[in-house]
Amino acid sequence: MSSSKAVEDVEAEVDKYTLSAFIISHTKDKEMTIMMNAMQLACKLIARAVRKAGVANLYGLHGSANASGDDVKKLDVLSNDIMINALRNSGMCALLVSEEEEKPIIIPEELRGKYCLAFDPLDGSSNIDCNVSTGTIFSVFERKSTGEPTVDDILRPGTDMVAAGYCMYGSATDFVVTFGNGVHRFTLDDSVGEFIHFGEMKFPAKNKTIYSCNEGNFTLWDDKIQKATEMFKAGPKPYxxxxxxxxxxxxxxxxxxxxxxxxxxxxxxxxxxxRVLYEGLPMALLTEQAGGLANTGMFKGKLGRIMEVIPETIHDRCPIIMGCERDVEKVLAFYKEG
Known part of the structure; x- marks a missing residue:
């Protein structure tokens, strides 16, 4: 390789955004940058734990259930500890909600900042033993109270979120985030230990015909969802x-x-x-920012945006229909006709 080509390659690498540089340039918020640096550190540590799960004897159940009643894996416990420690020690958080914790975590005053976060430390952990992709999902709110933080600082609609994202641990480690100005994807470059900007994520101009659901629950669904699923499977070109x-x-x-x-x-x-706070709301914001729709379907007597759901408790749940506009509208049409 010529020296000039080597220089060009180096310059090309330097020109790429790291996650930290991207956050600074897009938010102009030092506190957000510090908090997100703690988040990405936690995700790097979880990614390492996931990769070493077999050799480190981290497969299998922990022997307990979480706040949502799900069986807890060993990696769930480790991921939860990593997330809590990183965010608490960032000095930028006031309150934390985790899928693995029954109650919200109030950050001590000497370490307290302005952000309230809800997160699922290791989404999909029931599949971890068979090496299926897992991830971390999070939503970020800015506290509205003064003094001691309360759950009211986070029991709010998704329209109040200031950031949301996820980190996926698969063949690559991808960090996807939005600050309300589009969805951006970063991939972990292990050679330098940094998340590098991969590009903006949007629904494609020509969406593929794919439907994704746990069809094992088909007989338990209402007839509108059943009809929508049958529609996707019917015709000369089924999904x-x-x-x-x-x-x-x-x-x-x-x-x-x-x-x-x-x-x-x-x-x-x-x-x-x-769950609304750490699954529904963050994924709804990402979906909408990428150009899609995120709806509850029929919920509490009406159709509505997931982003407008106000959770009643920190582990509250809601139905989810999200994807490209074409296909979400096809599902909702059955409710509207009814």
Whole structure:
């Protein structure tokens, strides 16, 4: 390789945004930058733990259940500890909500900042033993109270969020984030230990015909969701079915390729299965910012944006229908006709 070509390659690498540089340039908020640096550090540590799970004996159940009643894996516990420690020690957080914690965590006054975060430390962990992609999902609110933080600082609609994102641990480690000005994707470059800007994520101009759902619950769904699912499977050109079972993976694919992902309410889970604060709201903001739609379907007597749902408790749930406009509208049409 010539020296000039080597210099060009180096300059090209230097020109790439790191996640920290991107946050500074797009938010002009030093506190947000510090907090997000703690978030990305936590994600790097979780990514390392996921990669070493087999050799470090981290597969299998921990022997307990989390606040949502799900069986807890060893990696769930480790990921939760990593997230809490990193965010608490950043000095930028006031209150933390984790899927693995029954109650919100109030940050001590000497370490307290202005942000309230909700997160699922390791989404899809039920699949970890078979090496399926997992991820971390988070939503960020700016506290509105003074004095001691309360749950009211975070029991708010998604329209109040100042940032949201996820980190996916798969064949690559991708960090996807929005500050309300588009969705941006970063990929971890292990050679330098930095998340490098990959580009903006948007639904494609020509969306693929993919539907993604847990069809094992079909008999428990209302007739509108059943009809929509049958519609996707019918005709001379039926949709392809793609379902991973990790929300991070399913939503990531849906934004990149198009189609629709849904986890509706059913006879067993009348409010749905996915949690509002750290699954529904952050993924809804990302979906909308990428050019898609995120709706609850029929919920509490009406159709509505997920972003407008106000959680009643920190582990509250809601139904989810999200994806490209074409396919979300096809599902909602069955409710509107009814």
């Amino acid at each position: 392809s079915a793609r379902y991973v079972g990790s929300m991070v993976s399913d939503v990531h694919r849906t934004i990149l390729y198009g189609g629709v992902f849904y986890y509706p309410a059913d006879k067993k889970s009348t409010k749905g299965k996915l």
